[in-house]
Amino acid sequence: MTKTIRLTMAQALTRFLARQMTEIDGEKLPIFGGVWAIFGHGNVAGIGEALYGEREALPTFRAHNEQAMTHAAIAYAKANFRRRFMATTTSIGPGALNMVTAAALAHVNRLPVLLLPGDVFANRIPDPVLQQAEDFSDGTATVNDCFRPVSRYFDRITRPEQIVPALNRAMQVLTDPAECGPVTLALCQDVQAEACDYPESFFAERLWTPRRQRPDRGELAAAAAALRAARKPLIVAGGGVLYSGASDALADFVEATGIPVCETQGGKSSLPDDHRLNMAAVGVTGTSAANRLAEEADVVLAVGTRLQDFTTGSWALFKGEGKTLVGLNVQPFDAGKHRALPLVADAKEGLAELFTALNGWKAPAGWTDNAVKGKAEWQAEAGKVTASTNVALPSDAQVIGAVQRAMGSGVIALHAAGGLPGEMHKLWQAGAPGSYHAEYGFSTMGYEIAGALGVKMARPDKEVVVMVGDGSYLMLNSEIATSVMLGLKLTVVLLDNRGFGCINRLQMATGGANFNNLLKDARHETLPDIDFPAHASSLGAIAQKVSSISELETALAAAKTNERTTVLVIDTDPLVSTEAGGHWWDVAVPEVSSRPQVVAARKEYDEKRKAQHVGD
Numbered sequence: 001m002t003k004t005i006r007l008t009m010a011q012a013l014t015r016f017l018a019r020q021m022t023e024i025d026g027e028k029l030p031i032f033g034g035v036w037a038i039f040g041h042g043n044v045a046g047i048g049e050a051l052y053g054e055r056e057a058l059p060t061f062r063a064h065n066e067q068a069m070t071h072a073a074i075a076y077a078k079a080n081f082r083r084r085f086m087a088t089t090t091s092i093g094p095g096a097l098n099m100v101t102a103a104a105l106a107h108v109n110r111l112p113v114l115l116l117p118g119d120v121f122a123n124r125i126p127d128p129v130l131q132q133a134e135d136f137s138d139g140t141a142t143v144n145d146c147f148r149p150v151s152r153y154f155d156r157i158t159r160p161e162q163i164v165p166a167l168n169r170a171m172q173v174l175t176d177p178a179e180c181g182p183v184t185l186a187l188c189q190d191v192q193a194e195a196c197d198y199p200e201s202f203f204a205e206r207l208w209t210p211r212r213q214r215p216d217r218g219e220l221a222a223a224a225a226a227l228r229a230a231r232k233p234l235i236v237a238g239g240g241v242l243y244s245g246a247s248d249a250l251a252d253f254v255e256a257t258g259i260p261v262c263e264t265q266g267g268k269s270s271l272p273d274d275h276r277l278n279m280a281a282v283g284v285t286g287t288s289a290a291n292r293l294a295e296e297a298d299v300v301l302a303v304g305t306r307l308q309d310f311t312t313g314s315w316a317l318f319k320g321e322g323k324t325l326v327g328l329n330v331q332p333f334d335a336g337k338h339r340a341l342p343l344v345a346d347a348k349e350g351l352a353e354l355f356t357a358l359n360g361w362k363a364p365a366g367w368t369d370n371a372v373k374g375k376a377e378w379q380a381e382a383g384k385v386t387a388s389t390n391v392a393l394p395s396d397a398q399v400i401g402a403v404q405r406a407m408g409s410g411v412i413a414l415h416a417a418g419g420l421p422g423e424m425h426k427l428w429q430a431g432a433p434g435s436y437h438a439e440y441g442f443s444t445m446g447y448e449i450a451g452a453l454g455v456k457m458a459r460p461d462k463e464v465v466v467m468v469g470d471g472s473y474l475m476l477n478s479e480i481a482t483s484v485m486l487g488l489k490l491t492v493v494l495l496d497n498r499g500f501g502c503i504n505r506l507q508m509a510t511g512g513a514n515f516n517n518l519l520k521d522a523r524h525e526t527l528p529d530i531d532f533p534a535h536a537s538s539l540g541a542i543a544q545k546v547s548s549i550s551e552l553e554t555a556l557a558a559a560k561t562n563e564r565t566t567v568l569v570i571d572t573d574p575l576v577s578t579e580a581g582g583h584w585w586d587v588a589v590p591e592v593s594s595r596p597q598v599v600a601a602r603k604e605y606d607e608k609r610k611a612q613h614v615g616d
Contacts, residue, residue, distance in 0.1 A: 004197040009160035010050035010187070012198050013116075016167050017087060018057035019205045024083055031175075031208055032114075033076055033086045033457065034059040036069035040091020041130060042118025046192025047089055061486070064478035066090045068450035070102035072479065073113045075447075075454030077106075079412070079434060082180060082243045083210065084458070087114035092189070093131025097143055101444065104150040106182040109239070109266065109441040110306075110331075112174040115151070115184040117144050122158040122188040129189075144186040152181035158188050160196035175208045177243070177346065178331040212244075213330055215345035215353055223301075223343045224357035226324045230299035232367050233259045236282060236311065239266030240304015240329060244347035247271065247433045250303070253351045258363040259301070260371035262290035264311045265421060265440040267304065269430035273409065276372055281425040283311040284585040289378035291583055293371055295319045303328045304347045307337050308441065314586035316611035328354070338613075381580040382427050388549050393573040396423045399495055402549045403465060404429060406556035407491075411463040412437055412455055416447040418469045419502035419577060420495070426581050434459075446476030449492060453479050456488040463491065463560065470496040470532070477539070483565045484540035491559045492541070492567040493552075494532055501574030510589045511601030518574055536567035543567040584608045 007015065014035075022031040037060050039048050051060045063069030066088070073086035090096050096117035106113045120132050120142050128134050135141035148154045153173045155166045163185075170183040215223075227233055241250055247270050254261055254277050262282035263270055271278040279290035286294070291313075294300070298320045305311060307327075312318065315338070318325070327340035328350045335342035343350055386401025396419055403413070409431030415424050416439040430436040437455055439447040448468040456464045473494055483490050499518030507517060514521045519528065533543035542562050546552045552570055559566040589605040590598055 010047040010192040014050040036088040042091035066098035071450035072454035075451035079458035085112040089116040105442040119186040147184040151184040156186040212346040234297035237267040237270040238305025241270040246348035258368035269436040273429040285422040285425040289374040313583040395576040417445040445472040480539040497574035511598035
């Protein structure tokens, strides 16, 4: 006879989560690093009480914003290369919907997070409950249906026994390299408190380890044949290299074949920046060394990348005549993009077997030597734009140079939306795998500080440096207080260009008037003079305004010894960006306008579009 234990649905959920394990470097660890929770009437009585009962095995963390805490959970998973992750729980209504943006971020970036929003009463007796949005034509609809398009798996728990198959399916998705992404289990608030006789076996400890799919023989043979025929091969390393733990395999492959490598935002740090064949960033935010090779390449081996438009220059970058694209990816959807030869496999296993199949083949020496020469030329250019300066308003690049000199490549550097991703991708010299952390898949403003908190939870032994603009800081800064509360020290470098400088530059580049981006160009009675150090200090941080690059370097050195989160503010120039490197990006310009600047920009846009590979 099956042994059972009587628990509420919420108690069964939390007990199950606490008993899921993984193994990293021979050490068995809980796969859930904890649960972020902001309680309300939709989850405080049910899952709140259950989390209290499991608080030692499954720690609960309190945040100040639901979107922010989910960003932190996602960043934790990314910093752990998807081997460990977290859950987040909210009440119904606004608390739940605050997580939808973060869910989309995780969905785009293929990152695991378990979302547990509260939901309406399954029995519907007290309807409409506080924060319930009623649909006049559908009695089953709730606001949590907004999670459906941004979840890899969605379920609504309307009976307590449903949590058993739902959690089993959730774990399969969260740990599957190909299907990985956000899982949403909407928890009806009355059902959270309902009891059921659950089988004891459901709560047995289970070990989850990553699946390593090996390539199909036919696909492997086709990929190897394409590379052996190549005269100008190039590797594009994406985030899948890091998630697979394939950095060493990539280095071995590159050194044996002489094929140069360039990196996406997600793949940066796959190889250390100082590796002689690492051309660094590729695409719209790429280096001249990488993009020159990308334009000439006849075979492109795309490893663990979803080939988004910033990587491909809106599919105008890879111009080699008769080029062949090989997609080495664990997800068939990504492996076959743009008529690529698919090589569906784990990155580490795929590179190892491709290495064997090439049987000693090497790229032409002239191509490899040309790459090395191009890298040296790029490094000279990068050194110029990141050099110290005494100008009143330094560029983002000069601030990046100061942070690099003061902190070194051993820190984890984090950034997200705005102008910094372009400059950081080109200019930051990443060291070990995972030392560069970018959220540039969904390009979510407000990710930076919350994301850094999650990274610090995953890597407490590392210095975590956050680069953030004033616009993004003002959108979401509340987790400075959480970092102080949890004793998780961050170093935040706040670049104040008094508005949305990146989009202002894009507005100008597409012929638009300076309008509604910089504060001075927005409708106002009085321009705000925000005292960022005072604000950060009010949240518990150590804060300082610096007036020059040299003063910033001194402050960064001092920040290393600080025991709590430190915020350093510097004014920057909103109009300057690094001209070296980069590539065209498809941003549609109006066909009709009374402004001659827009007409000229449209003419240039139409000309640039001719380089795009339609149907490729």
